Amino acid sequence: xxxxxxxxxxxxxxxxxxxxxxxxxxxxxxxxxxxxxxxxxxxxxxxxxxxxxxxxxxxxxxxxxxxxxxxxxxxxxxxxxxxxxxxxxxxxxxxxxxxxxxxxxxxxxxxxxxxxxxxxxxxxxxxxxxxxxxxxxxxxxxxxxxxxxxxxxxxxxxxxxxxxxxxxxxxxxxxxxxxxxxxxxxxxxxxxxxxxxxxxxxxxxxxxxxxxxxxxxxxxxxxxxxxxxxxxxxxxxxxxxxxxxxxxxxxxxxxxxxxxxxxxxxxxxxxxxxxxxxxxxxxxxxxxxxxxxxxxxxxxxxxxxxxxxxxxxxxxxxxxxxxxxxxxxxxxxxxxxxxxxxxxxxxxxxx
Amino acid sequence: xxxxxxxxxxxxxxxxxxxxxxxxxxxxxxxxxxxxxxxxxxxxxxxxxxxxxxxxxxxxxxxxxxxxxxxxxxxxxxxxxxxxxxxxxxxxxxxxxxxxxxxxxxxxxxxxxxxxxxxxxxxxxxxxxxxxxxxxxxxxxxxxxxxxxxxxxxxxxxxxxxxxxxxxxxxxxxxxxxxxxxxxxxxxxxxxxxxxxxxxxxxxxxxxxxxxxxxxxxxxxxxxxxxxxxxxxxxxxxxxxxxxxxxxxxxxxxxxxxxxxxxxxxxxxxxxxxxxxxxxxxxxxxxxxxxxxxxxxxxxxxxxxxxxxxxxxxxxxxxxxxxxxxxxxxxxxxxxxxxxxxxxxxxxxxx
Numbered sequence: 001x002x003x004x005x006x007x008x009x010x011x012x013x014x015x016x017x018x019x020x021x022x023x024x025x026x027x028x029x030x031x032x033x034x035x036x037x038x039x040x041x042x043x044x045x046x047x048x049x050x051x052x053x054x055x056x057x058x059x060x061x062x063x064x065x066x067x068x069x070x071x072x073x074x075x076x077x078x079x080x081x082x083x084x085x086x087x088x089x090x091x092x093x094x095x096x097x098x099x100x101x102x103x104x105x106x107x108x109x110x111x112x113x114x115x116x117x118x119x120x121x122x123x124x125x126x127x128x129x130x131x132x133x134x135x136x137x138x139x140x141x142x143x144x145x146x147x148x149x150x151x152x153x154x155x156x157x158x159x160x161x162x163x164x165x166x167x168x169x170x171x172x173x174x175x176x177x178x179x180x181x182x183x184x185x186x187x188x189x190x191x192x193x194x195x196x197x198x199x200x201x202x203x204x205x206x207x208x209x210x211x212x213x214x215x216x217x218x219x220x221x222x223x224x225x226x227x228x229x230x231x232x233x234x235x236x237x238x239x240x241x242x243x244x245x246x247x248x249x250x251x252x253x254x255x256x257x258x259x260x261x262x263x264x265x266x267x268x269x270x271x272x273x274x275x276x277x278x279x280x281x282x283x284x285x286x287x288x289x290x291x292x293x294x295x296x297x298x299x300x301x302x303x304x305x306x307x308x309x310x311x312x313x314x315x316x317x318x319x320x321x322x323x324x325x326x327x328x329x330x331x332x333x334x335x336x337x338x339x340x341x342x343x344x345x346x347x348x349x350x351x
Numbered sequence: 352x353x354x355x356x357x358x359x360x361x362x363x364x365x366x367x368x369x370x371x372x373x374x375x376x377x378x379x380x381x382x383x384x385x386x387x388x389x390x391x392x393x394x395x396x397x398x399x400x401x402x403x404x405x406x407x408x409x410x411x412x413x414x415x416x417x418x419x420x421x422x423x424x425x426x427x428x429x430x431x432x433x434x435x436x437x438x439x440x441x442x443x444x445x446x447x448x449x450x451x452x453x454x455x456x457x458x459x460x461x462x463x464x465x466x467x468x469x470x471x472x473x474x475x476x477x478x479x480x481x482x483x484x485x486x487x488x489x490x491x492x493x494x495x496x497x498x499x500x501x502x503x504x505x506x507x508x509x510x511x512x513x514x515x516x517x518x519x520x521x522x523x524x525x526x527x528x529x530x531x532x533x534x535x536x537x538x539x540x541x542x543x544x545x546x547x548x549x550x551x552x553x554x555x556x557x558x559x560x561x562x563x564x565x566x567x568x569x570x571x572x573x574x575x576x577x578x579x580x581x582x583x584x585x586x587x588x589x590x591x592x593x594x595x596x597x598x599x600x601x602x603x604x605x606x607x608x609x610x611x612x613x614x615x616x617x618x619x620x621x622x623x624x625x626x627x628x629x630x631x632x633x634x635x636x637x638x639x640x641x642x643x644x645x646x647x648x649x650x651x652x653x654x655x656x657x658x659x660x661x662x663x664x665x666x667x668x669x670x671x672x673x674x675x676x677x678x679x680x681x682x683x684x685x686x687x688x689x690x691x692x693x694x695x696x697x698x699x700x701x702x
Contacts, residue, residue: 159581159582159585159586160582161580161581164579164580164582164583169579169583170574170579170583170699171582171586172582172586172589193699194699196586223521228521229512229515230510230512230515230626230627231510231516231520231521231522231623232520232521232522233622233623233626234619234622234623235522235523235547235615237618237619237622238523238614238615238618238622261612261613261618262589262612263589264585264586267588267612267618268585268589269585271584271622272581272582272585275581275585276581347521348521348544348545
């Protein structure tokens with residue numbers, strides 16, 4: 001019997017585009033699942049890895065020798081069927097299921113390299129956090145991928161701190177995908193006993209949750225820095241969640257409110273980010289040290305970006321252009337603290 | 352002009368029934384507000400105080416001399432218009448607005464003492480946490496008060512750790528009251544710049560939120576004890592919140608789902624309880640020390656009750672009698688851990 005296409009019952013050959021901390025954690029999950037579910041998945045997965053030196057050797061060589069991403073996810077066995085590949089085009093060769101899991105600033109450039117090289121029946125899923133703001137518009141990365149490559153693209157987001165997922169601590173996630181049969185196939189690719197997957201048709205809501213929560217996490221971190229206690233922090237998280245939902249419903253018609261208040265991609269991702277994430281941590285330090293966010297990013301994040309502050313700026317430009325900044329007082333307050341010198345302890349006068 | 356009744360625009364004379372930690376924090380707020388809003392509130396508030404000795408003196412005498420509840424809310428000035436009164440009937444004399452803020456085990460006995468002594472136009476509000484389970488039925492305390500005294504009774508609940516409210520840290524709450532004009536009057540009695548009040552018609556949902564969240568907080572504390580991380584804790588909180596909402600909608604028709612996912616009495620109270628409350632703390636210690644909940648209650652709570660574990664038991668009896676225990680796996684799991692020796696680390700097999 002000839003191989004069927006990816007959208008029906010045929011086998012999926014999966015490639016991962018990205019190999020950082022989150023990408024490696026996901027590669028490990030996928031590698032385990034495709035071994036066990038060989039009836040519907042090819043049992044090897046290529047992982048595109050931006051080549052760099054590590055202790056005088058090529059990172060991909062070390063990964064393929066040790067089956068471990070010693071730079072971005074040290075101490076975790078990826079399995080012998082996860083193969084790092086430094087050439088993007090070779091990495092996706094023959095694949096009909098692409099997992100995008102790269103930092104958001106590299107998405108468009110990567111898509112351009114892939115244009116015209118991806119068969120039209122390929123399925124894709126975006127694990128990219130954040131949104132792309134350009135020319136006063138907000139773009140969801142699953143939509144960016146869809147438009148560049150002319151293929152369907154789902155989204156996966158949830159309360160998913162990568163190191164905890166890699167260590168098989170209990171965790172949940174949400175997959176948003178317009179075709180529910182395809183969504184279920186993605187779920188079977190990712191789900192394990194300890195990594196629970198819920199499916200939804202709301203691609204936009206799933207993606208927006210992962211971007212907007214970072215702004216609320218900054219606000220929660222400011223409260224931690226002010227030492228105002230748990231009532232205040234809970235209030236900020238509640239107000240922030242409702243602002244996220246309202247923003248999505250106003251500017252992305254078709255978004256489902258339930259995604260924000262019921263799914264891991266909404267409320268649970270917000271909670272985990274406000275408990276321990278880097279946006280929360282830097283915002284706390286912003287209050288307690290008096291340093292700027294630029295300084296703190298350099299000192300505390302080891303090359304990673306402080307997404308909440310950047311997203312607050314992009315949202316503010318978007319809202320201001322539409323005369324709507326006052327309707328989103330928490331988002332606007334975070335922007336003003338970061339960029340206009342507004343004092344964190346004035347929050348109750350603003351929201 | 353003769354004084355109008357409480358349900359129209361006439362003045363309210365307020366009495367507090369209760370003077371513990373939360374009661375004293377609320378007495379302080381109310382005392383400040385009635386001074387500033389003397390057009391609609393009598394400017395003195397009586398606070399019924401169960402008489403006890405404190406360093407050889409009567410507690411009410413010390414409170415009225417120092418304007419401080421040195422036993423239950425030390426270090427906080429209650430104001431000179433909050434008057435402690437040891438006689439329950441004297442405390443409510445002339446009052447047409449009663450605030451019930453006593454531990455739940457004393458509610459029915461107190462109501463019985465008040466039967467026939469409360470004018471029918473009196474308004475009441477319950478700040479009592481928890482629910483009363485008897486003869487296989489669950490009773491909300493605002494309903495218990497309503498039935499015993501034949502008066503209307505609202506409910507107030509939210510992310511309200513008493514000491515933080517007393518110190519004027521930012522906080523929010525929800526008032527549920529079927530008559531929205533009366534709700535607004537209650538809001539004017541309680542609201543300050545730092546204590547925000549939202550009003551709702553959902554008396555049942557507001558009350559249930561405050562009781563059910565304690566069970567989820569126990570589960571969150573177990574996760575803390577297991578050191579499973581923030582993804583797992585966020586997942587448990589999400590699952591717990593949905594179980595709370597589902598329970599309310601199934602057994603209390605007319606409850607509004609929004610109360611759970613949008614109001615302080617729902618999601619925010621759950622968050623603050625899972626961050627720092629005593630149920631969370633004892634459940635963490637249950638895992639790390641191996642002691643029983645009875646032991647931990649004695650050692651850690653200084654006479655206070657561990658409500659989450661007790662509520663889990665009452666819910667379980669209620670659900671089991673209806674053959675519904677399996678539909679509420681998180682509630683049931685907390686019961687089984689506390690009373691049947693089920694191991695906390697088996698949670699993922701149960702929920």
